[in-house]
Amino acid sequence: MAPQLRVPALLPPMLRCPAPAPSAQAGAGEQVRVAVLGASGYTGEEVVRLLALHPNFKVTTLTGDRQAGKHFSDVFPHLLTARDVPPLVKIEDVSWDNVDAVFCCLPHATTQETLASLPAHLKVVDLSADFRLRNVDTYAEWYGGEHKAPELQKEAVYGLTELHREAVKQARIVANPGCYPTSVQLPLVPLLAANLITAEDIIIDAKSGVSGAGRSAKQNLIYCEVTEGINAYSVTRHRHMPEIEQGLSDACGKDVRVSFTPHLMPMTRGMESACYVKLADGASAGELRMHLQERYREESFVHVLPAGQVPQTHHVRGSNHCLIGVFEDRIPGRAIVLSVIDNLVKGASGQAIQNMNLLFGLPEETALLQQALFP
Incomplete structure (x- = not known):
């Protein structure tokens, strides 16, 4: 006799928004202006690579302080054919009025102050560890420094998409999980x-x-x-x-x-x-x-x-x-x-796009259905 499936308990949400965020739906053909902070690293590069096939997200801003002024294809030559990708700039030179969504690919412990300084209209998916742990004291213990944006931590939603999909949909700031x-x-x-x-x-x-x-x-x-x-x-x-x-x-x-x-x-x-x-x-x-x-x-x-x-x-x-x-x-x-x-x-940039799709009311599979590369 086949074993009987047990009824699963309801999964408690990891992190909740205190209140639903304003609706930010992106209809067919509408363009969401995207900034990738820390685009000169591997996760930033992967975000740009995957978004090259996204019909709704357009990369308008790339930051990389040490690479500022360079064309993206000079930093990542394999993306030479990625069209209309802007050159890298410093974060302080970004015009946030021209940005709707942010992928934050900065190193751990640098994201908190950056996000605290951003305009409130921006939807953010943070790929660092800065907002993944609910308890700021636990964060300080494991990451070696005091959390610098505890109020934002209360607002952040943990974005393991398949387990916390409904909470992600209502978020403004999503803490993308670690790999x-x-x-x-x-x-x-x-x-x-x-x-x-x-x-x-x-x-x-x-x-x-x-x-x-x-x-x-x-x-x-x-x-x-x-x-x-x-x-x-x-x-x-x-x-x-x-x-x-x-x-x-x-x-x-x-x-x-x-x-x-x-x-x-x-x-x-x-x-x-x-x-x-x-x-x-x-x-x-x-x-x-x-x-x-x-x-x-x-x-x-x-x-x-x-x-x-x-x-x-x-x-x-x-x-x-x-x-x-x-x-x-x-x-x-x-x-x-x-x-x-x-x-x-799935351990970083793909899941980040999956979450950002949800934030803008798009099918979460958008731009992510590539099959595995083998051999």
Whole structure:
């Protein structure tokens, strides 16, 4: 007899707006004027690349203080054919009256003051970690400095789109999730909410391509240091840990602590999270798979694979898709849940566009239906 699906608990919203934001619908043919702050980094570049096919969003402003004055194709020659892309300018030189929406791709701890200074009419998706953690004291503990915009933090909505879609639609500021938290929460939040796995003894072994560390020159990221090897980093202290725990705790209504270890892989992009979980009494790995399949059946970007199929980073490269596989562990009462994404797309810029589409009343798949690049 097939296992009976358990009725999932309602997912509590991560972050709520205090009041619905004014309507900002973009009809067919209307142009939303977009600024990309920090466009000289990898996430900013990916936003521009993906928006090249967007029928409603037009990039009118690009900032990059150290690259100010340069054409975008001088900084990223592979985007030579991206038409009508403006040159880079400094943030202080932007005319905000000519901007409707902002993708903020600035480094962590620099976004708070920038967003606090922006006009209130702007819709913002922030790709840094500055507004992901509700508790500003937790932010200070993990990011090494006091939060400089606590009032904006109260307004921000956490933008893991498939789990918080309705809250995102009403937001003005969206905190785009981190790449590791995206790959972990998409499979585990529904399972915790449905009481199919326990909140205790969750182990996450995660691996990421080098692009996740950004474009800045660092010795540990040069070719000779990275190639032909694999290494764990930020062991027990990776900054994505409190974000993961915040989302998992909200899902089950109790404090969740996870064992999380990230690894750097000798590849450009891609991310895999192997999650080792304890089954709730009476649950099975097959029931976990069935529940996730039902939860994501209507989703465009999250796909649960059939039994026995192993998700691979090659199969999501360059796309906004997440693939999930569920396996019975050899240890009785445990299961292994595998999740893969492209860390720069679903783990960053693609999900940011998905959220911005929602902010302007557009189909969230707009400009994001590219298939994975393989081989």
